[in-house]
Amino acid sequence: MSEAHFDEYEHFNYDYDKHIYTGHSGKQRSKREAAMHTNYFDPNGHSRKILTKLMNTEHNKKETVKTKS
Numbered sequence: 001m002s003e004a005h006f007d008e009y010e011h012f013n014y015d016y017d018k019h020i021y022t023g024h025s026g027k028q029r030s031k032r033e034a035a036m037h038t039n040y041f042d043p044n045g046h047s048r049k050i051l052t053k054l055m056n057t058e059h060n061k062k063e064t065v066k067t068k069s
Helices: 008-020 031-036 047-068
Strands: none
Touching: none
């Protein structure tokens, strides 16, 4: 295919599409956006699960004190 009829912006469009539609990032995101919105390692472990368990324990302790009174 001859590229004689392409102007300078055609190559920009091809290069731009190459970066957008690759990388299996989904939702038409670029690789940079996919990397920004990924799950990162949490050194604290299952912090959300532990926090929920502690909150429920405190709530249940308060409920048992109310029912005993």
